[in-house]
Amino acid sequence: MIHARGLVQTFQTREGKKKTQVRAVDGVDLDVAEGEVIGFLGPNGAGKTTTLRMLTTLLRPTEGTATVAGYDVVKESEKVRRSIGYVSQSGSTGQFARAGDEVIDHGMLYGMTGADARRRGQELFSQLDLDGLWGRQPKTMSGGQRRRLDIVMGLIHEPTLVFLDEPTTGLDPQARANLWTHIADLRKRRGATVFLTTHYLDEADALSDRIIIIDHGKIIAADTSDNLKAQVSGDLVDLEVADPDLVAQAAKRLDAIAETGQDGHDAVEIDGNHVRARVQRAGKAVPGLLSDLREADIDLESIEVHRPTLDDVFLTLTGRSLRDAESSAPADPTSKEN
Numbered sequence: 001m002i003h004a005r006g007l008v009q010t011f012q013t014r015e016g017k018k019k020t021q022v023r024a025v026d027g028v029d030l031d032v033a034e035g036e037v038i039g040f041l042g043p044n045g046a047g048k049t050t051t052l053r054m055l056t057t058l059l060r061p062t063e064g065t066a067t068v069a070g071y072d073v074v075k076e077s078e079k080v081r082r083s084i085g086y087v088s089q090s091g092s093t094g095q096f097a098r099a100g101d102e103v104i105d106h107g108m109l110y111g112m113t114g115a116d117a118r119r120r121g122q123e124l125f126s127q128l129d130l131d132g133l134w135g136r137q138p139k140t141m142s143g144g145q146r147r148r149l150d151i152v153m154g155l156i157h158e159p160t161l162v163f164l165d166e167p168t169t170g171l172d173p174q175a176r177a178n179l180w181t182h183i184a185d186l187r188k189r190r191g192a193t194v195f196l197t198t199h200y201l202d203e204a205d206a207l208s209d210r211i212i213i214i215d216h217g218k219i220i221a222a223d224t225s226d227n228l229k230a231q232v233s234g235d236l237v238d239l240e241v242a243d244p245d246l247v248a249q250a251a252k253r254l255d256a257i258a259e260t261g262q263d264g265h266d267a268v269e270i271d272g273n274h275v276r277a278r279v280q281r282a283g284k285a286v287p288g289l290l291s292d293l294r295e296a297d298i299d300l301e302s303i304e305v306h307r308p309t310l311d312d313v314f315l316t317l318t319g320r321s322l323r324d325a326e327s328s329a330p331a332d333p334t335s336k337e338n
């Protein structure tokens, strides 16, 4: 459905009098199969929106090639546009017209008859829990309802491939969870291929068949969430030792099952009464550890086992936590323009 090779996008920017060049996307290769749901994950400013805008023909690549739904994004941009749905970060609904009229107009822009656009629009309203809102102005809708209306606009012409740019940014947790259900449904009910950008780790995890991580304009990983997690880190085992004098002994025993520390660092970290380490397949290794500790009369207050998260994946790949990468990203209002 999507094949990209060596996609590059550079922007000229100005800092005072000095002109600089930003390489927002820096040699991206992508392959997305029909029916896949892809989570395109990366910190602010990583190049997600810019990649999406090239794939949706809104921005001509500086270098590289891409085909989307079988058509070249530069030479056959019109055909690409007819085949895809695109829901941008800022949405595509006006504020004043009635929602249903906007939907019909949008469908007609794609060459549908008014009657077809109405029938299909009403069907989508019902699927996306917007019943009763056909005659409403979007400005009177909640954030979640407006986002779902954006999705109706993106789907009106029955595209088989849908691009969603940060679909849940700015929504409260309940509206986000609700939208997730609808996105998951897109594939289930319509067999649609979905390519969504997000910087929410849980969102990428919950929705995607495969996750593609971009950082500084380059793809740094592409695999299923489980494979990504399995490749890069074991489970985090955290022991809380009851007797402070026995912490060092507990650490020694945990060390016996821990992964080797990177760069010669100790694999086991001691923090007060807590002893932590990464352990491959903790579910298998921990029962042995517990009986070791019992034999040595080392009592525990608690034990916690954390499966690796996508943030651990990002940390292992880049040395930064995704959250730190977010907070250190340069703020640039132009990156939001769609």
Ligand SMILES: Nc1ncnc2c1ncn2[C@@H]1O[C@H](COP(=O)(O)OP(=O)(O)OP(=O)(O)O)[C@@H](O)[C@H]1O
Binding pocket: 011, 012, 013, 022, 023, 024, 025, 042, 043, 044, 045, 046, 047, 048, 049, 050, 051, 199, 332, 334, 335, 336
């Ligand atoms: N029109 C533009 N002119 C100059 N620089 C730009 C422009 N658009 C994007 N950039 C820069 O390109 C880089 C990538 O931006 P992009 O919006 O693609 O990132 P993103 O991963 O989508 O971020 P976010 O999660 O904040 O939307 C950033 O450094 C951004 O400042």
